[in-house]
Amino acid sequence: MLKLTHRGAWLLIALTVLAIPGLFANGEKEEESDSVTLTTYFQIDPANPQQEGYVKMLEAFEASRPDITFEHEYATGEAFHQKFQAMVASRQLPDMFTTYVGKRTAYVTETGNAMDLRSFLTDDFMGHFSSATFEAQGPEGEIYTIPPSMAVCHAMYANTAILDEVGLKPAETYEELLAQVAPLKEAGYYTVSMGNKDQWVVNSWLLSAFVERMGGKEWFNKAMVGDASFTDTPFVRSLEFVDEMVKKGVFSPGVNQMSNTEADQEFYQQKSAYLIDAGWRTSAMVSILPQEQQDAIHMMAFPALPGEVSPNSSAAVPSEGFGMNANLKGAKAQAAFDFIAYYTGKDGATIRLNHGEIPTFGLDYSNFDLPALQLQYAEYSLTHPMGYVIDAKMDPEGMGLLNPDLQAMMFGNITPEEVAARYEAWVAENDSNRM
C-alpha cells in the first residue's frame, strides 16, 4: 500500500485543485462547440406593441433552437443609424444587424461589411417568396438582406359610404376622379386627403406610383444610370398630374401644411372620400375605426392615368430586414442565417401575419382569421405590379432638392418642367447611380 508523506499529500491536493478548472474548461469547450452566441444590433423597439410580431417570433425561435443564444442591442430612429455608422467606422460590428435594401444603410452594405447571402439561398427557399423579394441589392446582384415584407408605399382608400351617399363609385380613371371633385364638394366633402407637410409624402405615396405608371421600371432603370433623363415625358407627365390635381382642388385644402397623421385623421373623421397613403395603414385602420367604417373602406390603386404604360401598378420598397457580418464563418454564420430564414420563412411569417404584418413569404390567407382590411392589403400587395419608390433608389441629397421643389410646384411657384430640369441637373452631376 502506498503511503503518502505529509509533503506528498499536500502536493496531491495542490495538483487536484489545479486539475479541476482544467476539467471544467474542457467541459466548457465541449459546450462551446455545440452552442453559438450571436450578438445583434437591430432597429427595433421590442416594447412597442407594433413589434409584438417580432417578439413572438423571437420567443418561438429561441424555443426551437436552444443551441443559439442572443446578445441583443436595440435602438430606433436616427439614434440607431448614428451608432451604427460609428460601429462601421470603428469596425466593431455585431454578428447581425438591421439592413435596408435601399440606400439607408449603404454605409454598411456598400463598404464590404455585410455578407452577401446568395451562398445560403436555394431556389426552393426563394420560390416561396413574392417575386420582388430577391431583386438585386448591389451592382453584382448581391443580396444582403431578405426583406421580411414589402412596404407598399402607394394605396388609395375609398370611403364607399360617402361615395354612395353622393351617388358615386370609386373612380376608375383619372378623368372620373377629377369629375368627382365638384359633386363631393357640393355635398360637403373633400375629395382626397394627403398630408405633405413632411415633404417626402407626395414623392413616396404618389409620384413614385405615377412614374411607374407612365414609364415603368425599364424607363426608371435607364434614368437612374443616365440612359434616360428625368426631363423625359414619364417624369414630367407624372409631375403634371400632381400639379393638375392641386389646381383642380382634388386634395383637401392645406395639403402642404398637413402632416400625414392629420390627413389620416381627416379621412377617419369621414371628411374626405379618399385617402392616399401607404398600404400598411390598414393596421391602424383595423385598430382605430369601428367595424362599420372599416367595411366601407375599399383599398385600390390610383385610377388609370391617360397614357400609362404600366396599368394598375403601385410602388413598393422591400422592408428592412436582418443582415450578417461579412466576417462570420462556420457554425456562427449558419446559425445567423438560420435565424434570418426562420424570421422570413414560413414559421416567422405565420407569426408576423397573425400580428398584422403582410409577409413576403407566400401563405394561404384563407387559413387565417384576418380582418377584412388586412386581407385587402394582402391581396393588393400580391395583385398589383410594384414599381420603385424614388427615394429608395436615388440619393437622399437629391430628395432634398426634389421634395421641396414638389411643394413649390404645388404652390404654383415653379412649373413641372422646371422641377424635372432642376432634378435632372442635380442627378447628372451628383447622384451615385450616375457616377
Place this chain on the structure above:
Amino acid sequence: MLESRHKKFSYYALLLPALILFLFVIVFPIGMSGVLSLTRWKNYQMQGFVGLANYGKILTDASFLKALGNNGQIVLISVFGQIPLGILLAYVLFRKFVKGVKFFEMMIFLPITISSVVVALLWNRIFSPVGVYTALVRSISGNPDYVMRISESPYFAMIPILFVLLWMHTSLYMVMFLANMQRIPKSSLEAARIDGAKEGTILIKIVLPALANVIFTSSIFAISGSLKSFDLIFAMTGGGPVDYTNVMSIYLYKHTFTYNNYGYGSAVSLIIVALSVGLISFGRGIYGHFQKKFD
C-alpha cells in the same frame, strides 16, 4: 523674486486643468471642424481635400441664403422684440401697474418652462388645417376651404414662428429684467417722482441705464440663441414648406446627418460661429459706445 516665481507656477498649475478641458472641448473640435470643412465626403467616406470649395458652394446656395435671411429675422425679433417687450412687461410689473403681480409674473413666465417640442406641437395643433383655429374660422366664415395661407408664402411663412418665439422667450428676459429692476434703489425712483418725472422719463433716464449691463448680456444670449435656433422650428415646420422657414442649423443638420456630408456641414457650422462672434462683437461695440456716453 523666488516667491513671485512660485506664485506664477501656482497660477499656471491651477489654470492647467481648465485649460486642458478648454483645449479639448472647445479649441480642438473647432480646429477639427476647420480641417473637416475643407474636405468632401461621399457615401460616409472622405473623398479628399477641396480647399474652400464648400464655403463657396454654401455662400452661393439659394437655400442657405434663405436660411440666413430667416435667422436674420429671428435675430431681429429677439433683439428688437423679445428684449424691449421683456423690459416693458417687467416695468409694468415692477411699478405694479396691474393688480395680481405674482399671478401675471407666473403666467408670463410659464411658456419658457415648457419644452420647445411641446410648444411646437401645441401651436401646430392650433394652426394646422385640421387645428382649432382653422376649424373656428371655417365655422364662422362658412368657408370650408380656409387655411392659414401665410404659412405658404415665401415672404411671410416665418411670421407664425416669430410669433411663437416671441411668446416663448420674452418671459425669460422679463424675469431677468424684473430681478435687476428690483435692485434699483427705491430712493432714486422716489426722488424722480418728487421732481415731477413722468413714467417714461423714469424708464428712460433711470431704469434703462441701470439695466445697461443686463440688456447687453441679454442681447448676447438673444443673438447667439437666434443663430442656433433649431428645436422649435424643426418640430414646428422642419424648415418647410419648401425652404420657407429653413434656418442655418436645420440646413447644417440635413447636410451633416441626412446627407452625411460632414465636410460641408462643418463649413456651415464655422460660418454660424463666425456670424455669432461677428454679431456679438458688433453688439459689444455698440454697448461700449453707449457706455462711454453714459459715463
